[in-house]
Each structure stands twice: as C-alpha cells, then as structure tokens.
Amino acid sequence: MKKTIVYLYAELMGYQIPVLREYVDKYDYDVHVVHAVSGKLSKYEIPELTGITFYDKDQFKGSELLDLVRSLDPSIVYVSGWMYFIYTKVIYSLRKKNIPVVTGFDDIWHGTLKQRIGKLIFPFFKKKFFSHAWVAGPYQYEYAKKLGFVNEEIIYNCLSADVSKFISCKKKHDFGNSIPHNFLYVGRFHEVKGVDILYEAWKRLGKDRGDWKLTMIGNGPLLADMPEMESFEIRDFMQPEELISVLEDYSCLVIPSRNEQWSVAMHEFAVAGFPMISSHVCGAIPLFIIPNYKTISSQGRF
Template structure:
C-alpha cells in the first residue's frame, strides 16, 4: 500500500480486526494510509464510515464477517469494483467442492473480483465462479527494497528457518531428520532456527543447531545475508511470503511441494530443492546433497534465486490493484 500510495497517489482506509499478540509486526497509520481497529464497529457504524469515505475500490480480506460483506454488497450495487482476497489452495476437499457448487451466487453478491497469491489458488477461484479476467494474482508480495543490498557473498553450509515453531510448518519432520543425522554422525552443516512456539522444546540439542526466539522484522534482511540455504518444510503453507524474502536475498531454497510460494520461487536443481512434506527420506537426501555441494553450484543457485525473485514485485502488485478500475470486468 505504501508503494502504491507513493507511486500512484492512492489513499487507503484500512479497517482491521485487532491483531494477534503473536503478530510479528505492528501496523500504524502513516501518510496516505489510515488504519482503524474495527472490532468495536457495529454494522451500521461500519457502513456509515465506508459511505463517508466513498472508496473507488473495496478490498475484503475474506467473507466470514457479515459487516464487511454488507459493505461490499452496497458498493458493488453502485458499480464499484469489490475485490475478495483468498489464499486457500485448491485441494479438492469435499468442503471446497461444495463451496464451488453452492458458494458462487453467495460470493458474487458482494464481490466483482477475487485476488489470490498464485497458481495453487487459481483453480479454486475459478470453481468459485470467477472468470479468468476477474481473477487477480500476486496478492502477497515482499518488499524488494529491503533486500536491494542483501546478497550471498560467502558459501555457508547452513539451513536457516524463520517462522513460528508450530506443527504445520513441518518442523517435527525436520527435527526427526536432523536427529537421525546427528545419531549417525552425518550432520555436517549448521542449522539456525528463528522463531518461537510450542515446538521449542522439540529442537534437537547440539552445538550445530542454534535457536533464536525472536528477531525484529526490520532485522530480517541482515539475518538472511550470507545465511546458507533457507528452509521452509511446511506440511501445508497457503503461500509463504518469507520464501519471496529469501530469494530476494539470494538464498537457495529447500521447501515442500505443499508450500504455495514454491510454485513461483523454487525450481528444483536451479535454485533449490523441493520434496513431498511427508517424505523424510527425501529431506534427508537433500541435506546430504547440500553438504556435498560445490561452491560454484551454490553461487549459481543463489544467482538464480535473485532472478526468480523478480516474478512478483511491488510494481506488479500496484498494477494488479489499479487494473480493476481501468478494466472493471
């Protein structure tokens, strides 16, 4: 939003739910972007606020709150574009198939477009009744400006993880593989885990494995400088902006096919490795490959990550948003 405001001049009114105490960053109002907490606004108050602001575009971050969908319905009837945000991958579950069958008419009452992160969400958006020209992509974007001076100038045999220490991140599988390699005396790289959560006590104890409970988000680019490989072993990750941040830093990637962002930012044996999240033998094999990797191969992977990082940018994000005005249908 900041980039779009500075480049295009758009102004934003953001009405949000109170952030979780676990949120890694604090959003505050700034020039061009006014942020309001909406928990105490009833439906009438929210509608009056929206009418007074009279936006050119409305973005709804989901469809679970009737206060917000009512606002979308009102402005869609006025001919304004209303964009629905969604990051659910198409998994073909019964619930998703039912939504595709019966949810179309419901969603179209209050939205004209849907905005998704990338390829894993596109089929679901289509099944929800949105045509290709009503589907925007690249919803999630890292700030490339923060990583302009971040590179991998040193070949470090290390795996870096940044995120919550929770089960769906696939960390128990990673810990099992690391412990197996330790028991076999075959772990020959460092592991740096940054983040907190309930799995903290499950981290294997060894001098090669370092745990840092928290780093400030503004310190992340420096953390990613000369950091080896980035790993996100998620069992399911709707997207994962941190993967975009890692390739912007020039880090080769280890991730799973179940991680949404891997479809955009990881090509196996070009800038990293992908595996099925449940296949621990494959993860072990990848770690052993990294340990045997040559310096030349590492720096080629790093260069290729930088290349792939340009597939999504703040300029593209802004262009997608503004396209619904110039091409409303």
C-alpha cells in the same frame, strides 16, 4: 481529488506494507486499513506510514464500520477476512452500489468435500459480494476459476515480498568453504509448518551434520518441544528490518511445511539469492523454484 482504497483485512503482516506504500507513493491514493488486532499469530509491529490510516476491527459496533466506509467513499475495496460478518455486511452494501470489491486469497484447490460444496454454492453469491479475485499464483487462479470468476475478473500477484529491501542483501554464492554453514528456517513454530519434522531430522543427523548449523527464527506453540542441542539455535521473531540485517550469517532457507498455501518467505529469499529446500506442498513453488537449480523440492518427509 484523491481516490480512496479501503482494506478489510484479517491479521496484517509485513508483506502487505510495500503494497500499501505503493498505493500512496505511486498512485497517490488515500488508504484506510481495517484489520484484526486481537488474537494475532505473530509479533509483527506495524510501522508508522504516511497516507495510510489503520483501524482495529473490534472498535466498530453495529453499523459503525459500514458508516465509516460509506463516509470514505472508496473507489475500490479489498477484503481478505471473509470469516468476519462485519466485513461481509459492508461489502454486500457496497456491491449494491456497484463499487468494486476485490477478494484476495491464497487457498489451493484440494478437492475436499468442503471445497466441492463451496464450488456449487459460491457462484450464486459471488456477484452480491465480489467483483474480482486477487490471487497469489497459478494454484489460486485454478481455485478462483472453480468458484466462478472469469479470466477478466482474476488479478495475479496478491502476495509479495518487499523486493526493494531483500534485493539489497542479495548474496553471491560460490558454494565453497567461504559460505556460512548455517541452514535457516523463518516462520511460526506450528505443526502445520513442519518445524517438528525439521527439528527431528536435524537431531537424527547427529555427526553427519559436520560443521553445519540450523537456526530457526520465530515463535509459536511448538517452541517448548524443541530443547537445545548441539549445532541448533532458536531466535525470537524478528521485524523485517532486523531479519534482513542478519541474513549474511546464513546460506540456505528450509521450508518444511506440511501445508503451505503460499510462502512469502520463498519470494523474499529468492530475491535475496538464497538456495532453498522446500517440501512439495508449498503453493509458491511454480513461481520461485526451478527443480535442482539452487533448490530442492521434497516429495517425502524430511
């Protein structure tokens, strides 16, 4: 008899798809994913996947979601949408039956007042809702420990690039004139992502840009604040397959974020063999950046 995994997710993004496929292809699990459809931040479109059933969170009322999950009789449940009461109601019920419930997060400990209060309160509720924490990397591991999870309850590598796809376009860089003189940003056009800083820095360079170009791929509220200029291009959000097909046109990824808990893009482009320039706040730096080796980590503003 097949085992079942239930995902209670917020907004589903492309980096979760290879993980879901792995459950089906390698472990022969039935996978059921409840996720938030309304209020999405990106235009990502979920592909059709065998063995995986998707549900819109908002289609469930009252106890309907709990009834569904109980009928699926899951071996394990993963939850990322702490903010949804409908999810907490489900996992509270499941933990009473000792069903493993894994919470995933990419949050970093900053020592804010809110986090310090959470550190005091969370351990009293942890066992009622969660059995394990699935964290993105070492900074998230630190946070999980402060919340009361012990080593045996913490799992690594919550977020991952689709390695099989990005390694297929791995580039060989000789840093000569043959490489594309084109910097690349991929992500949301939002203040927290630092795209306005990158745009302004590129604008100020003026003639010092030489024959280099900057391309920014994505969408978001700051799009209207970045008018066209010489050697600068904006391209709309791309599905992962489309993005991979154009990577040969670029030679260096820029991550200018003001705050970045993690960065799946950093993993993706590391796999693809790209040099990178990143602000120091990115949570994925300890795993994917060796300072001054094909990378620059900036402590200041661009």
